[in-house]
Amino acid sequence: MAKLSDSGNPHQHISKQYDNELLDIRSRVLALGGLVEEQIEAAVVALVQGDVDLARRVIENDGKVNLMEVSIDEDCMQILALRQPSARDLRLVVAVIKTIIDLERIGDEAKRIARHAIDLSSCLSGKNQLTEVEQLGKHVRELLRNALDAFARMDVDTALHVVQCDKLVDGEYENIMRQQITYMMEDPRSTPACLGIMWTSRSLERIGDRSCNICEYVVYYARGKNIRHISIEQVQKDLLVG
């Protein structure tokens, strides 16, 4: 799991307890991120190995993801109400509120993949066509891990790097889609299996997008700048000037 760094929170609070509350929330976001990462990994393994039991465990564990998200969200609301944070602390709490929504939805994507794993366990012919999905899953998990690392250290460079890497993941995803369309047209009987692989790949691609969302919140926290609708080149230029 990514380790927290103090660098994102350089100024001193009068209340030690308030400091601890903020620190606690950040650690719990990372714990939630770690759980979600495990869920993605298990869902992809379940798909590739046709392991229905593992897929069922992923579906069950999604409840834990949901509980963690609700609990962190409630604590963020408490902090907003009782501590009335301003400036950097306020941006942190709002970044957390947004980040956990994305993490929870990434958990939902893992659950979707697990469902496909169950549906496909009887109709996947050979594992060869799953190699690319496995690779995509690996790369998407790296994106998420790096996004969580950026969050842990509130590190803008790591965050921007993730956004750049997501373009490579999008390319891999497009390749899988093209390949599956070719398979389906060559052998229509393979259509259900190919579609399952396409939906799974789409879920993985979306996890990449959501990892980028988290990175956008990191940049917003660190620099007070919303970069969602700006090209990465422009962002880098702006941040150098700013």
Add this chain to the structure above:
Amino acid sequence: MAKLSDSGNPHQHISKQYDNELLDIRSRVLALGGLVEEQIEAAVVALVQGDVDLARRVIENDGKVNLMEVSIDEDCMQILALRQPSARDLRLVVAVIKTIIDLERIGDEAKRIARHAIDLSSCLSGKNQLTEVEQLGKHVRELLRNALDAFARMDVDTALHVVQCDKLVDGEYENIMRQQITYMMEDPRSTPACLGIMWTSRSLERIGDRSCNICEYVVYYARGKNIRHISIEQVQKDLLVG
């Protein structure tokens, strides 16, 4: 566009200006919602009529959606920082922050549909297979309109009704998917067109999900209760008791 009701905000603020700020933000959320609704409608019309120019306009207009979202988000942060709202007002501002994220992402789905409209304009054979997609689009827009109406009046009953209706939309979506899989397997040459219709339907189904998210924020605002991971029957029971 949905009209604002005062019922959600019954208590008096000392500062008239603060009242106006909150009212202004709520109206702008509804304006953003209205624009997004138009984007969905135009994207589906572009697809069904093969109107490439209209599809291009949808893609262009997404920039307006993004600008509105960023601007409302900035003003929410200003209110949190300067007004330090508590209780109901705090829940309102946080509900707005979450709602506009979903509206902006619904805008992205409309843009995706518009892209499919351009890709499919040359390969759709007859409009008959689009009737169901058109219907799905109509129902999804109704869901969104009702979600915005629930938001405008902060009305829990309307919000819960939307969540229930989304189940019907999910059923329509499943039917389209099954139908397209059959078409593809019968005539593999139709695969690209069928996939375009499937992706479009998936985007529409996701818009329904996001409309439900907005309804969850309405319930959270009105009752201080997170209902995301609770069945609709349980929610209705809990709210009656509460």
